[in-house]
Amino acid sequence: MLDWEERRQLVKVANLYYFEGLTQSQVASKIGVSRPIVSKLLQKAKDVGIVEIYIKDESAHTVELEQRMEDRFGLKDVIVVPTAGYSAERSKRAVARAGAYFLSKNLKEVKKLGISWGTTLAQLVEEYPFSKHEDIKIVPLEGGMGRQYVEIHANQLAYEMAKKFNGKCSYLYAPAIVETEELKERLMDMEDIKAVLEEGKQVDKALIGIGNPHENSTLKKIGYLQDEDIDHLRETGAVGDIGFRFFDENGNPIKDSLNDKVIGIPLEGLKEIKEVICVVEGTHKLESIRGALEGSYLDVLVIDEPTASRLLGIKGK
Template structure:
């Protein structure tokens, strides 16, 4: 139990340290004790609740979210972009800029970069600065052909990113999803497809999106999936997709779905990539993101503040 005298002493040295901004040595000299006594006194004041340190910083909340997600899953980096007060479109641009800045820093020892497709990656490439990385090659990780929203397809994203990096790129001349498993097998035997997919398996860095096939689905919007496919995925308990590979809530790959008709690198193959960066936003994707994290398919998650807050809330509710 702390005596009144001890409490008064602790409050006195705390005022001198935090308000007068004296060093511990200066305080020790003033009150006539050794510096270690001052150090231990300041620590005790905090542990006893006499001193409470509050950081008034808008970024502190996002740092806390990052740490909670990192602690819950085996990921190297979580980047939460402060967007709580921003309109949706500006928030999306802020996310893209942060993601582009992060990717630039990862290119030092990279020879091959793989990209998937979607609105988040399209925004990232738009915000990407002009760089000179002639040694690099950009490779699409999933098929992407058609006339609808071609700017979102992996081939176009690979091409646009290669222009920003001043490097070469490959094209995967196949749709993301084909009509049958048999046709898929035939395409996989053609050199134009098999050679690119083989290169995709040897990339050093992958940049992927995460999707929810049931809510605001880009795949449905551009005609890759229809009502029958959605019904089958719902019955199979699909919660999301990474690089057009559909997964369940525990992160495992869904069976008996359109996964058997996708031309691209699946999430099991992504695990072999040294660095996999997922860029995604939207609270409707929280279950999809959680499945991706549980599956251990990514090393880095870059998302917005609203999405991260909802993700952490769901994690805490499950405890």
């Protein structure tokens, strides 16, 4: 039985997080506790019934969007997140939170979970509640080393998700993109790197994002792509990437040296994974998402409502 003060704290934390839209880190700073404590308090608020979460908007419109997306693109499941009127940051957080919730309810019989990289997946990991899944191992799907933006690299996300699961993770000790194909081959012959890449091919589920190299590019922001690289990618017909692997509007991997210098799971390898969950947000990624769908790389899609509407050709969204 909760006493008055404990119930008051749970209500306050839930209100700041769910209604005022603060991140767990911002809530922690505001009330003077650590972020893991905020995560535990939010979980307790759900456990005792103070908070009830419904990810799906049960309006006919949202349900119809999900069904149409599933039918049009042959997807196993689609979660459309209402984000009308949201800022870009709040919209990404809402989609990431929906992705975290979906994953938390769909871990049955999962022994290995693959994770890619990026800002949306980093947000998903932050939103994911602490839970007991000691038997699940988290595996990075591509390399990622350096001193900048390490918080969005696959290795770091694997580590952070393993902490949330109270489980274990592997580490892929290699850059995501190397200077030459010869260096890539040498690295991929190393036993530790080869073993983790093999693990990545055998995960039960994979969490991925999608990038657009031409607009709001995280790859450019962190220094993986220069202006001349982006110009070259445009010439090759690249519309997006998954895990640093670029593809065209039909989902075909582009034939280019950039793709040949990546240490990670190839695009075709995604099709061998039992379930690929893509969490993506933003209409600026419209063509990138469409290309990934054309390539049949995705099984589950968690997406914001405006982008889902435009993918279906619905005007005014």
